[in-house]
Amino acid sequence: YLKGVQRFDAAEIPQPENLSQTLLDLMGSPNLGSRDWITSQYDQTVRTNTLVGPGSDAAVVRVKGTRRALAMTSDCNHRWCYLDPRAGAAHAVAEAARNLSCSGARPLGVTDCLNFGNPENPEIMWQFREAIRGMGDACRALGVPVVSGNVSFYNETRGQAIHPAPVVAMVGLLEDASTRLESGFPSAGLTLLLLGDAGEPSIAASEYLAQIHGREAGAPPPLDLEMEKRLGELLRGLAGRRLLASAHDCSDGGLAVTLAECCLVGPVAVGAHIRLPEYERADAALFGEASGRVLVAVVPAQEADVAETARQAGVPCTRLGTTNESGRVRIEGPGDHGLVDLALDDLQRAWSAALPEMLE
Known part of the structure; x- marks a missing residue:
């Protein structure tokens, strides 16, 4: 089936x-x-040890009586796993590791929940085999062992299998929780940098393509595991030196969604203004997806140090813009060409209403 869907x-x-409006539609x-509709319905404090709760790239829980903390995250892009099971599963491992590194934690180990259709169908069994191979590729490259897991087969309705969903949960360690x-x-007043390739990503296999255009097609983006390893080491090093004010993995929905999320999930809503590099398609520059990209905020006085450290690590670093008190998200293209201009209140309403409107 791959020849058709790719x-x-x-x-x-x-x-x-x-x-x-496209950004509003994606946020909603x-x-x-x-996910607040779900996470607000259970105890998030874990015996008062929670340091970072739901909504960030990884939850962080202190190890009481020590300076250490554990970071936890889970990932899986079922669409990518359907379009290319091996690549999609490798991406799940890489994104989980990237999320931990965004929190400042060193990945320690993986557990998984491998969800597939009927394994008596050769096509489903092939998806399962390829997903395991992809997870193995990424775990070996990133030095993260799989310590446990489970498999769930026969996930079908009236003979229609779910998309393959090898969910990866990963735990990491912060030596200093602070x-x-x-x-x-x-x-406000922070400089925004994109760590990783700033080239134009693809709309193939993207959330944008599925949600806005109703198509699941194309192949997942290329995955450079060596670059992922360098990026993770860079993020953890910068966090340990206290050179970053925040970090967020750029994944589903592309750079525009990542920026909007960063504006909404902090202690207070913060506006932002960025300018994109040259592009061929505005929708790809805004909503296209690629691996190995992280949006970080830094104090202006530390921008040069972060950029030089990234250069030495072999990780591209691109200045995008700043945070501000405008109460808006503004994204421009080359030549001050306006692409997106939205009030944070409108983004918040769309983002917060997504699950309640669907489930209540």
């Missing part, structure tokens, strides 16, 4: 006339909307 030509996809979609990072921008 066949994709971006030129056939029309670009939206209103990119601001089931896969990207706030160096932990969160996703949200903590204040």
